[in-house]
Amino acid sequence: MGSPWKPFLILSVISGLSEFARAVAARPMSYAAVLRMRQDSSSSVLNSRSRPRQQHSGGLVTPGWPAFSSHPLSALSLLSSQEDLRSEESEEFGPVFIQEPDDVIFPLDSDEKKVMMHCEARGNPPPTYSWYINGSEVDSKTDYRYSLIDGDLIITNASEDTDYGKYQCQVENSYGIILSREALLQFAYLGAFSTRTRGDVSVREGQGVVLMCSPPPHSPEIIYSWVFNKFPSFVAEDSRRFISQVTGNLYISKVQPSDVGSYICLVKNAVTNARVLSPPTPLTLKTDAHEEWRMQPLN
Ligand SMILES: *[C@@H]1O[C@H](CO)[C@@H](O)[C@H](O)[C@H]1NC(C)=O
Ligand SMILES: *[C@@H]1O[C@H](CO)[C@@H](O)[C@H](O)[C@H]1NC(C)=O
Numbered sequence: 497m498g499s500p501w502k503p504f505l506i507l508s509v510i511s512g513l514s515e516f517a518r519a520v521a522a523r524p525m526s527y528a529a530v531l532r533m534r535q536d537s538s539s540s541v542l543n544s545r546s547r548p549r550q551q552h553s554g555g556l557v558t559p560g561w562p563a564f565s566s567h568p569l570s571a572l573s574l575l576s577s578q579e580d581l582r583s584e585e586s587e588e589f590g591p592v593f594i595q596e597p598d599d600v601i602f603p604l605d606s607d608e609k610k611v612m613m614h615c616e617a618r619g620n621p622p623p624t625y626s627w628y629i630n631g632s633e634v635d636s637k638t639d640y641r642y643s644l645i646d647g648d649l650i651i652t653n654a655s656e657d658t659d660y661g662k663y664q665c666q667v668e669n670s671y672g673i674i675l676s677r678e679a680l681l682q683f684a685y686l687g688a689f690s691t692r693t694r695g696d697v698s699v700r701e702g703q704g705v706v707l708m709c710s711p712p713p714h715s716p717e718i719i720y721s722w723v724f725n726k727f728p729s730f731v732a733e734d735s736r737r738f739i740s741q742v743t744g745n746l747y748i749s750k751v752q753p754s755d756v757g758s759y760i761c762l763v764k765n766a767v768t769n770a771r772v773l774s775p776p777t778p779l780t781l782k783t784d785a786h787e788e789w790r791m792q793p794l795n
Contacts, residue, residue, distance in 0.1 A: 590671030591619035597665050597679035602654060603718065603768045604685040611654040615647035615665030615676060623669040630661045656683040656715065684767040687712035694777040699751045707777050709744030709761035714766060720744035721759040723773070731759070748779075756781055 593615040602611045617623055624646040627634040634649065636642040641658075643650045647667065651659055660683060665676040689712050699705040709720055722731040722741055731737055732744060738747040744761055758776040765771075 517790045527535060549759050560728070588620045588671060591617045591623040591667040591669055591674050591753065593623075593667070593674060593676060596676040597663055599680045599682075599766050601682045601684050604656070605768070605770070609653050610654075611651045611659065611681065613649040613663050613665070613679060616669070617647060617665075617674065619669045619671065619691045621669050623667045626666045626668070628666060629659075630663040631664075633729045647731075654683075656685075659683075683715055684765060686714045686718065686763065686765040686770045686772060687769065688772055689773060689774040691760075693781070694775050696780050698780045698782045700782045701753065702750055703734055704747065704749040705751055705779065707746040707748070707759050707761075707779065708730040709746070709763070709774060711744050711763050714763070714765060718744075718763045718765055721762045721764075725757045727762075727773075740795070751779075751781070753781060754795070755779060 545702045595614060600611060600613060613626060613627070616627075625644060627636070627642075627644075627649045627709070634642050636644050636649070641652050643652070647665060649665070650661070651681075659681060662678040663679055664678055667674050667676075690710070697705055697707060707722070709722075711718060711720070718734075720741055723729060724731050724741060731739070733739055736749050739745075744763065746759065746761070748755055748771050756779055757776045760776050761773075761774040763772055
């Protein structure tokens with residue numbers, strides 16, 4: 497038979513500790529924390545640099561703890577979760593993030609033009625959510641394009657023109673207000689090349705030449721390659737040939753007869769993997785002055 501005192505001792509230690517926890521979490525302290533935070537957060541909406549350093553809880557903060565009181569007794573959070581569940585009902589506390597919004601790159605060619613920015617927090621009383629875009633509050637009540645589902649912001653018919661920007665989630669209850677990190681919403685797309693026929697580029701053997709890619713509108717970055725004569729024969733970069741990943745242009749130095757042919761710029765969206773091909777640019781060798789008229793301006 498085990499000692500009948502043991503469970504009793506443990507229980508009394510637990511209840512003693514949680515009394516202590518309650519004392520630490522007593523209201524005067526959380527009010528002070530809230531007041532401090534209110535001051536900070538009212539100014540932080542417009543100036544994100546001065547935003548209060550928010551501890552991202554990661555869901556690890558024990559329910560029942562008031563938000564923002566820095567508690568020295570983290571060992572207490574290991575206390576029985578039953579105690580936590582019981583106190584969650586009754587203890588009131590300011591909002592704490594469970595998940596702050598992440599950066600989103602939304603492919604514009606997706607069937608559903610609905611973007612969701614996720615935000616989740618807890619607090620007691622249950623907190624309310626609002627959203628800011630570039631520091632201005634989103635009016636989800638009157639603007640039909642926005643809706644709030646729990647803390648999540650849903651944007652219907654989203655487009656780069658109207659919705660690109662930095663998003664922040666704000667969570668509030670009677671104990672305080674917290675403001676999330678800035679999450680960037682970007683759109684991924686890749687337009688089509690202009691179908692205009694590209695003129696010949698003529699160069700003397702042994703000279704250098706630049707073939708211009710002139711990529712279509714795109715977001716975010718694209719990856720450039722060049723097809724020589726026929727897909728999938730790609731131009732391999734070597735000591736004579738270079739593809740700029742900034743402009744997409746193909747540089748060939750010391751042109752040889754084997755370089756003659758047709759060149760197609762291929763661009764690939766790094767996020768969606770969509771690809772498009774340019775019209776071909778023929779490269780020819782200039783043999784005599786009579787063909788000068790075929791020369792294209794190079795830059
Ligand atoms: C979606 O946006 C486009 C232009 O941005 C507009 O022409 C269209 O009417 C909008 N559709 C809906 C359902 O709001
Ligand atoms: C947010 O700011 C960026 C950068 O200034 C701007 O390009 C974008 O259009 C703005 N977004 C909205 C929705 O106002």
